[in-house]
Amino acid sequence: MAQSGLKNPDAANRELSAAEAADPGNVRVKLEQARLEAGAKNIPAAVSAVDAALKLQPTNVRALMLKGDLSRGTEGLAKALGYFNQALQIDPGNFEALIERAATYVDLRREQEARADLKKVFAVVPDHPLGLYLEAVMRARTGDYAGAQGLMTRTKGALDKYPPAMLLQGRSPMRPTTWSRRRSTSATPWRPRRTRRSRGACMARRSCARAMRMGRSPP
Structure with a gap:
């Protein structure tokens, strides 16, 4: 969804908003939103979305990896490394x-x-x-x-x-x-x-x- 969303971000945002309204606790939807925002270079919104996903599911490997990816530019390499370490502790x-x-x-x-x-x-x-x-x-x-x-x-x-x-x-x-x-x-x-x-x-x-x-x- 995120990849196609880069071609039509408005439609993707509408689809994700509808999905989130139907199921506010859906971690997958929040991760798709984070990827879409990251692809659009809206990093604060991407970080907010992935943080929401991790709050719901702290051991989600995909969320931890995306958080590490985003952290490279926002929190530094050492902080990013910590998220990748957490992901690999769960899925070596x-x-x-x-x-x-x-x-x-x-x-x-x-x-x-x-x-x-x-x-x-x-x-x-x-x-x-x-x-x-x-x-x-x-x-x-x-x-x-x-x-x-x-x-x-x-x-x-x-x-x-x-x-x-x-x-x-x-x-x-x-x-x-x-x-x-x-x-x-x-x-x-x-x-x-x-x-x-x-x-x-x-x-x-x-x-x-x-x-x-x-x-x-x-x-």
Whole structure:
């Protein structure tokens, strides 16, 4: 509903308002409202809706993950990490929560913990696209640009429209000069240019799980 709501927000809002009036305690409706508001960049309203969902159902994993996602920009990474931790205490094998927490660890420069989460993901899905992307970010940070390029190649185009991955590979239409991708025969086939813009190029802060939910990677 949230994805179609972005195309017709007025109709989606009317539908959600009617659903909430019919069942005020419906957590799913409140989460859909939160996603719709987040998609419209109305973050305070999104936070209010997800808080209402958590008040009704404090152990709802989807609500905790969405709260963590929103908290990145409103309360900071450390606070967001707490929500992902809660979600994984309830559902330890939740792939989206593992990816979200790993991305948060990457942003916090806690690579060892990020890799521990990614190890769990790769044990089941060895070529998970978003997991490969996060590992590529960490490789690039250490100067292993060839290794990072190899990991991104293994995504087989799954993240071609995911902006952080595009930026990492130098294909961002907004920042076309941030990264330089050279021929694979070069000694350093994939190396960032040291510009002011490149300082944030490896940030994994954008929600990876949101990318999956919004259709920026394959099902």
